Amino acid sequence: MNTNTGTQYSVVFPLAKRSNYESNETVDFVISLENRKLVPNSLTLCGDAAVYTTKVSGDPSTSTPPTSAEELLIDPDTGYHSLFRDIVSEFRQVGVAESFSYYPRYVKMKHQAMVDRDSLGTETNNSIEGCCPNQVVRRGYNYGINSETETTGSFPQGAFVPFALKPQIAPNKCDQGIPGNQLGVLRLRIRLSPDEEVLFGQDAGAASGYFVKNLQIRFETEPDDGTRPPLNMEVYNINRQVIETNQANLSTFVPGKCSAVHMSFNSTANEASQSENFLKCTTIPGTPLTADGGDATNVDGANGADRLYYAINDSQTALVGFTMQTREEMVYNYLRSWNLEPKNYGIVQRRLNNKEAYGLGIPFGTLLDFSQQQFSVDIDSDIGGAVDAGPFAVYLYFKGLVTL
Numbered sequence: 001m002n003t004n005t006g007t008q009y010s011v012v013f014p015l016a017k018r019s020n021y022e023s024n025e026t027v028d029f030v031i032s033l034e035n036r037k038l039v040p041n042s043l044t045l046c047g048d049a050a051v052y053t054t055k056v057s058g059d060p061s062t063s064t065p066p067t068s069a070e071e072l073l074i075d076p077d078t079g080y081h082s083l084f085r086d087i088v089s090e091f092r093q094v095g096v097a098e099s100f101s102y103y104p105r106y107v108k109m110k111h112q113a114m115v116d117r118d119s120l121g122t123e124t125n126n127s128i129e130g131c132c133p134n135q136v137v138r139r140g141y142n143y144g145i146n147s148e149t150e151t152t153g154s155f156p157q158g159a160f161v162p163f164a165l166k167p168q169i170a171p172n173k174c175d176q177g178i179p180g181n182q183l184g185v186l187r188l189r190i191r192l193s194p195d196e197e198v199l200f201g202q203d204a205g206a207a208s209g210y211f212v213k214n215l216q217i218r219f220e221t222e223p224d225d226g227t228r229p230p231l232n233m234e235v236y237n238i239n240r241q242v243i244e245t246n247q248a249n250l251s252t253f254v255p256g257k258c259s260a261v262h263m264s265f266n267s268t269a270n271e272a273s274q275s276e277n278f279l280k281c282t283t284i285p286g287t288p289l290t291a292d293g294g295d296a297t298n299v300d301g302a303n304g305a306d307r308l309y310y311a312i313n314d315s316q317t318a319l320v321g322f323t324m325q326t327r328e329e330m331v332y333n334y335l336r337s338w339n340l341e342p343k344n345y346g347i348v349q350r351r352l353n354n355k356e357a358y359g360l361g362i363p364f365g366t367l368l369d370f371s372q373q374q375f376s377v378d379i380d381s382d383i384g385g386a387v388d389a390g391p392f393a394v395y396l397y398f399k400g401l402v403t404l
Contacts, residue, residue, distance in 0.1 A: 033180020050159035055209030079130030092184030337361035
């Protein structure tokens with residue numbers, strides 16, 4: 001404890017503590033905050049992770065780690081966030097605050113849109129999360145600590161690498177300290193990702209997988225001073241749909257009020273392939289505009305959508321009938337959905353041009369309620385054509401705000 005400020009550093013372990021955790025398992029954490037306030041953005045998920053070319057379920061000691069001649073990869077933009085597929089945050093007094101599905105893809109999209117690629121793996125806050133600037137560095141992580149045969153030396157053998165990451169969930173995105181006496185015990189239910197959604201590469205197969213051990217959550221609390229200001233938490237609602245044709249209409253109801261939407265794509269063939277990255281933000285095929293504003297005759301697999309039309313029936317927003325036709329306009333508004341004043345447009349644009357990233361989205365300008373009216377967007381593209389027939393999965397992340 002810091003005696004000057006009263007800040008207390010605490011740690012909790014899973015309710016069903018085990019020596020190792022595997023894919024698809026559910027892990028529950030219960031965090032008691034009686035007479036304390038949770039310090040904003042202090043929840044940290046810690047552990048050790050290892051990947052294996054051949055995994056023996058329940059037994060890391062007999063599993064086979066990758067060698068330097070094998071390509072077994074984890075997404076470098078996401079790092080060890082990719083191990084945690086779904087996270088549910090629940091307070092005893094108010095119920096579920098956020099049910100965050102497809103969480104690793106959100107982290108990948110956010111890092112692509114808001115973080116300089118050269119910063120990944122070089123800054124403490126993301127390098128300890130296992131993020132890297134490229135796959136070359138990420139492969140080094142995957143080899144683990146002396147994962148090759150080692151008979152001498154002072155370093156321990158084994159493939160496990162420690163990590164510490166701050167899950168980007170509602171309790172970590174609150175503008176005030178969270179009083180336990182007001183909201184009650186915090187319960188985090190975390191589902192670990194399937195092996196095939198984490199690992200990919202030429203040497204990834206049905207037997208490849210990962211283990212996690214020493215899971216724990218560390219956090220900071222401060223004394224409850226008795227004040228009860230409104231608690232504003234950023235929350236996300238996620239919707240996955242499939243596009244099969246060149247003209248797609250995506251519509252959905254969203255609980256709560258939303259201020260923006262981010263969208264990313266991946267072909268369903270990629271998602272079903274062990275060698276392909278499940279988290280890849282694929283560029284959809286489209287026809288670029290000519291200099292005079294007309295449609296070119298050639299389809300470009302790296303162009304993205306031809307046209308984007310947001311049809312939102314709300315008199316308070318300018319999105320009614322708002323159509324985008326240029327690739328730059330679509331990408332710029334995607335970045336604005338993350339940050340109204342994009343700082344990394346040039347950096348992200350280079351990644352887009354190299355087919356490393358792609359996304360669509362827009363800020364709404366205000367909080368809109370899609371619980372009674374549907375959010376709707378029309379996407380014109382060349383999905384279903386000769387360049388890439390698809391179908392494509394599209395993930396919609398709606399940014400919202402909850403006040404408790």
